[in-house]
Amino acid sequence: MTVLLQLVSRFGPSLRGLLTAGLAAAGGLLLLLGSVLPWVGGPDADAVTYGAAATGTGSALGSRAGLAGGDAFVTLLAGVVAVAVAAWYALGRARRWQQVTLAGAGLLALSWAMLNQAEIGDVAGPDGATLDISPGVGVYVAILAAVLVIGAAVAAPRDVEHDLRVLGQRAEQLVRRGLGFEAVEKQQQLLRRARRRPGWDDPRLTFEALYLARLYLIVGHVDRGVQLVHEVMAQAPQRFGDDHEGLEMARAEAGGIVADANAQLAAVRQQLGMPYG
Known part of the structure; x- marks a missing residue:
């Protein structure tokens, strides 16, 4: 989650x-x-x-x-x-x-x-x-x-966090069912709504965007996922401000995604008999 x-x-x-x-x-x-x-x-x-x-x-x-x-x-x-x-x-x-x-x-x-x-x-x-x-x-x-x-x-619930929770839970359910592309769509929808409120400057959206990057890896869009990681982390210091612990958590998550992406690319090159570098 x-x-x-x-x-x-x-x-x-x-x-x-x-x-x-x-x-x-x-x-x-x-x-x-x-x-x-x-x-x-x-x-x-x-x-x-x-x-x-x-x-x-x-x-x-x-x-x-x-x-x-x-x-x-x-x-x-x-x-x-x-x-x-x-x-x-x-x-x-x-x-x-x-x-x-x-x-x-x-x-x-x-x-x-x-x-x-x-x-x-x-x-x-x-x-x-x-x-x-x-x-x-x-x-x-x-x-x-x-x-x-x-x-x-x-x-009836009208708060944004409730709607975001519903979308996020739906995305995770789709991943567990093996429906990666549908999960990507739900996570993108979550980010579009969250950018309006609580707003793109909210540091929590950094983790949501990183989760979308991980979903890109799941569906095979490795380059797109890595690109999103770089774009998100370029803005992360400004979002987190004095929250150094939160920034380090985001960097650790981003590093894990990039490492998984490299491993995924290495496996593909190995299957194709291509040198990795």
């Missing part, structure tokens, strides 16, 4: 990520439960009609509440989405689209449930008379669940 990832990971799993996963999972499951529970209660709940219904004065649109009326399918879908996104956060993956998806699902479910809560009592019976009905338990469960999902979106 690279130095930057060690510094971030020493605090353990992201608490915000775990909190987000927990809230999203709880909200999503409650949305599923609230969707199947009754949305209409009261003495006349059994007399409620759904969809187009005949009345004493003609025809009218019946209740849209619950699964029978169709509105609960919206909250049901929102619950499925919330649970799916919660699984991504539980795996340690955090992307902007996940936060936006949670917020959208929560707001949609909340608006749908609150609209039903306000309109359920206005439904007329078959004879046109107002029914003695009230919002059922399912509506209130759906409202509570939607608030939890919105809370998960608010709590």
Whole structure:
């Protein structure tokens, strides 16, 4: 694991990520439960009609509440989405689209449930008379669940270090799976993001760039890796400043990469029967 990832990971799993996963999972499951529970209660709940219904004065649109009326399918879908996104956060993956998806699902479910809560009592019976009905338990469960999902979106990790950790872990996973070129791409993406923040002058990026150089060696781009080492170490004294220990660590890592590169080139020349020098 690279130095930057060690510094971030020493605090353990992201608490915000775990909190987000927990809230999203709880909200999503409650949305599923609230969707199947009754949305209409009261003495006349059994007399409620759904969809187009005949009345004493003609025809009218019946209740849209619950699964029978169709509105609960919206909250049901929102619950499925919330649970799916919660699984991504539980795996340690955090992307902007996940936060936006949670917020959208929560707001949609909340608006749908609150609209039903306000309109359920206005439904007329078959004879046109107002029914003695009230919002059922399912509506209130759906409202509570939607608030939890919105809370998960608010709590979702947005800090740069979390995103860098996710990218770095992904790069290392790809290396272990033998997918070196894909790992190089992820590490390059990490460096592009890190150059904006915390900034290219941050000495930790020296180690991240050296790790990219090592990945170049893994995929066979030895010259490119060595060139990157020289470019990075030329700027290292300015980055580290008075941190002599950090600079020595970077020099040791750079020396190891160059030594591995020389060994790799020597092995190639030996296979080709060429003198090394």
